[in-house]
Amino acid sequence: MKVSNRQLPPGLGRYLAFNPEDIKENPLGFYRRMWQEYGDLVRLPILPNYCMYLVAHPNYIEHILSTHQERYSKPDLFKKPMNMMAGESILTSEGDFWLKHRRLMQPAFHMKHLANLAIAMVSCTESLVQEWDKKSDGEIIDIASETLRLTLKIAGLTLFSTDISDDSSSLGKAFRTGFEFVNYKMNNLVTPPLWFPTLRNLDFRQSKQTLDNLVQEIIDSRRQNSVDSPDLLSMLMAARDEETGEGMSDEQLKNEAITLLIAGHETVASALSWTWYLLGQNPEIAANMQDELGKVLNGSNPTFDKLPQLDYTRRVFEETLRLYPPAWALPRVSLEDDEMEGYFIPKGTIVTLAKFITHRHPEFWENPDEFNPDNFLSEKVNQRPKFAYFPFGGGQRICIGKSFALMEATIIMAIVSQHFKLELVNNHPVEIDPRFTLRPKYGIKVKLWKRS
Known part of the structure; x- marks a missing residue:
């Protein structure tokens, strides 16, 4: 586009006017300081010809994700590590x-298909509850690691009809190794190239080969036996392009399946971990949720048809996503010169859409650091700018699994909360680890108490 104004946003006046380790070690604190000092659009020069902009205002975010999304794309610093996996x-x-792929995949996430996947989610959560039933009252567990194990099981069963959460699962082991490698690559700008024979690189290459082989075996088996499984892989294999009638190749199926595993378990697990933490800190909100579960479910498991009635439970989770969005920032790169409300955005600029800041912006949220599910009453939602809250992104590229994730979280919360009270362990350190997703650095320890 033709830019009429070359005024740069406020920000740091010279290159490396900060310690790069500040961003790596405490990115949330650093970005928050920059926002408090300079405002909702901040220019952060890193090196000559390399600049990053911090974006926190809903109007700017809507410009980048929606109204002018064609001017921005995901940057290589995100795409290259993900593509390795x-x-x-x-x-x-x-x-x-x-x-093309979005159109092919979208039907698999329609509500009529999600109803079948809800059955697997309930079954997986029931099996976890049965494990916990064997524990003594007051026994301490790490709810973060337990939730991660559960969501990985759900991801494997809803995608492949295969449990990959068990330590003995070769697919699960390979996936976890690969996932940690992507995490490492994203959090370290300078790393040895993949061909260099470090132990980390060798482990990843072996795990990647194992992962590819095992997923391919599942695809081959489906093609040979034509089993009608109500899972996402079957729906993706059956998908056909409306114009050409073509489906996905085996390579494309494998890539999309691995992508759904990556995106579909860690994010929900992180958000649920913070949900249990916030409920433990706010017993009156936990009691309100318990009242709703009692009235709607009365001790029974949630069914797909009853999920819409769990309005307060859903709002509890949405409020958690506000305070602790798993993907706490969205990176984009400008594909051309652009202008936002009078400020110049040069081509090639990395823009970081800071959900963690926007979701706590006092201009759009009353008492922004407090946990209040009533923030998501319809009348309050309608009063806010659309992009004051965007845990699943926005625009054309809004997360394809949004409805899947909300359904999964609501089911897990409903089943677990009806069977157990989770009491936070005093003096256990709870800190944010912002690498890759916003997860609790030391886990979240709780005491399990069985409900009568």
């Missing part, structure tokens, strides 16, 4: 390739 997929691709 999952290849080109809906998460990292752009243009016609992305659009």
